[in-house]
Amino acid sequence: MTTPFNALIIDKHDKKVSASIQQISLADLPDEEVLVDVAYSTVNYKDGLATTGTLPICRKFPMVGGIDLAGTVVESKNPAFKAGDRVLVNGFGLSERYWGGYAQKQKLKAEWLVRVPEAFSLEEAMAIGTAGYTAMLCVLALQDWGVRPDDGPIVVTGAAGGVGTVAIMLLAKLGYEVTASTGRVDEARPLLEALGAKHIIARDQLARDPGPLEAETWAGAVDTVGDNTLASVLAQTRYEGIVAACGLAGSTNLPASVMPFILRGVTLRGIDSVMAPLERRQRAWQGLAELVDLELLRQIYSVEALSKVPQLASDILAGKIKGRVVIDVNA
Numbered sequence: 001m002t003t004p005f006n007a008l009i010i011d012k013h014d015k016k017v018s019a020s021i022q023q024i025s026l027a028d029l030p031d032e033e034v035l036v037d038v039a040y041s042t043v044n045y046k047d048g049l050a051t052t053g054t055l056p057i058c059r060k061f062p063m064v065g066g067i068d069l070a071g072t073v074v075e076s077k078n079p080a081f082k083a084g085d086r087v088l089v090n091g092f093g094l095s096e097r098y099w100g101g102y103a104q105k106q107k108l109k110a111e112w113l114v115r116v117p118e119a120f121s122l123e124e125a126m127a128i129g130t131a132g133y134t135a136m137l138c139v140l141a142l143q144d145w146g147v148r149p150d151d152g153p154i155v156v157t158g159a160a161g162g163v164g165t166v167a168i169m170l171l172a173k174l175g176y177e178v179t180a181s182t183g184r185v186d187e188a189r190p191l192l193e194a195l196g197a198k199h200i201i202a203r204d205q206l207a208r209d210p211g212p213l214e215a216e217t218w219a220g221a222v223d224t225v226g227d228n229t230l231a232s233v234l235a236q237t238r239y240e241g242i243v244a245a246c247g248l249a250g251s252t253n254l255p256a257s258v259m260p261f262i263l264r265g266v267t268l269r270g271i272d273s274v275m276a277p278l279e280r281r282q283r284a285w286q287g288l289a290e291l292v293d294l295e296l297l298r299q300i301y302s303v304e305a306l307s308k309v310p311q312l313a314s315d316i317l318a319g320k321i322k323g324r325v326v327i328d329v330n331a
Contacts, residue, residue, distance in 0.1 A: 002026045006329070007103035008309050010051060010095075012061045017053025019065065019310050030099055032107040033078045036087060038071040040126035041101030043304075043312045043325040044162060045249060050095050051313035059097050065309070066327070067094050067274075068130040069101025070122040078110035086116040090130045090281065091274035102306060104329050114281050117289035126326045127301040128288055131162030134273040136284040136291075138163070138222040138244035139170045141269045145220070145242040149175035152219030152238060153199070157181045157206065157229050158249050160188040162324045165195060165300045166292075167222045172196020173291045179218075181206055181229070188322060195296060206232040207250065212257035216264070218243075225249045231256035237266045246271035249319075300324055305331040 004023040011018055026035075044067055050057035051065050058065075070088040073081050081087065092112045094100035099107075116125045142154065154171055158164045159180035171178045172195060180192045183203035192200055207225070210232040217236040223229065224247030233243055234256050245268060260266040276284075300323035304312060308327075315321050 005104040006306060007064050008051075008066070008306055010053075010058055010061065010063045010065050012053070012058075017058075019051045019313070021307055024103070026105065029105065029107040033110045034076045034081055034087075034108050034113060035074040036069070036071040036106050036108060037074050038069045038101055038104055038106050038329050039122040040071075041066040041069045041327040041329055042126050042129035042131070043309060043316055043321070043327060044068070044130050045247065045316055047095065047309075048313040048316040051310060052317065054317060057096055063095060064099035064103050064106070065095045066101030066103070067091060068126065069094075069106065070116060070125040071106075072122075074105070076110065080110055081113060086122060087113040088116050088125050089113060090133050091276070093274065102309060102327065102329060111278065114278070114285055117285055119289040119292075123303065123326060124294065124297060127297055127324050128166065128292065129162070129324065129326070130273060131324060132166035132288060132292070133281070133284055134246050134271060135163045135167035135170060135222070136288050137271050137273060137276065137280070138167055138246055139174070140284060140287065141244040141271060142220045142222075142242060145267065145269070147220040147242060149177070153177045153179050153217070154220045154222070155179045155181060155218045155233060156197075156222045157233065158224035158247060159192055159197065159200075160184050160322050161224060161249065163222070163224045163246060165191070165323050168192060168195040168197050169293065169296055170291050173293065183319065184322070191299060191322070194299060203229070208232065210235045210256070212259040213263065220244070223247065227251040227253045228255060230254055234260045234266055234268065237264065240265040240267075242267040242269055244269050244271050246273070301326055303328050
């Protein structure tokens with residue numbers, strides 16, 4: 001008889017979505033190649049949407065939530081992994097079509113797994129998590145486009161959130177002049193400046209009805225917000241600059257003009273962290289291992305128990321969470 005273990009199950013009854021801690025067994029897990037002892041997961045904006053049912057993230061029920069995880073392989077039917085390997089997963093439909101990281105054990109496809117860089121503990125890997133990995137993908141997009149530190153300032157929107165804080169840390173480490181846009185200027189200023197932001201602007205300076213073209217300000221941008229904020233950033237991006245868009249904290253809308261694209265050659269680059277190819281994921285995690293300052297990382301995350309996830313899911317949607325929240329699934 002196998003010992004039961006805890007998981008956060010998202011379910012739907014009478015069109016109402018709920019989430020609760022339940023006990024399940026190995027027999028309940030999906031029939032995948034690699035069994036992992038999960039150590040940590042996280043709370044991301046998408047987790048908030050899924051856990052609360054605010055958007056139909058979960059495609060089937062019941063669903064184990066958590067779009068990422070880090071843990072240790074227990075057994076593997078795939079020769080690429082063996083017992084004792086430290087692995088992580090970001091995206092690939094976890095918490096959407098496949099059971100995710102809010103469980104003490106999980107079975108996963110081998111092609112989803114990335115080895116945890118030696119530079120990080122499992123906790124640190126999830127302090128970075130999907131948000132930090134997405135931030136690195138945004139930074140790579142700017143670098144691959146050819147944006148150099150001496151080309152001009154980079155603006156990061158939603159700067160006090162998970163993606164924003166890590167993006168600022170990475171960009172500053174690479175020598176870029178970073179402007180942080182946040183709705184919590186006074187509260188977040190000490191942290192954002194410690195991470196390397198040179199300038200901090202209030203959210204309202206961008207979250208407004210933009211003109212079709214505005215003063216050329218940014219050589220590049222990392223946008224986590226969408227809506228008028230993204231439209232304003234596009235209107236202010238310099239000739240042949242690039243905006244990496246990876247979030248919808250404001251909304252899914254984009255009330256923008258074509259003028260920045262056809263008169264300034266601005267590029268809007270969508271960043272997908274869910275189905276990114278394995279090679280790009282490995283490059284991103286290698287970049288994180290080289291750039292992340294672990295002392296700074298410790299300033300931007302907290303660790304909470306699995307039982308706190310439903311409340312944290314509501315908090316992140318309400319904009320009450322600053323930085324990263326790591327979930328200890330065994331606490």
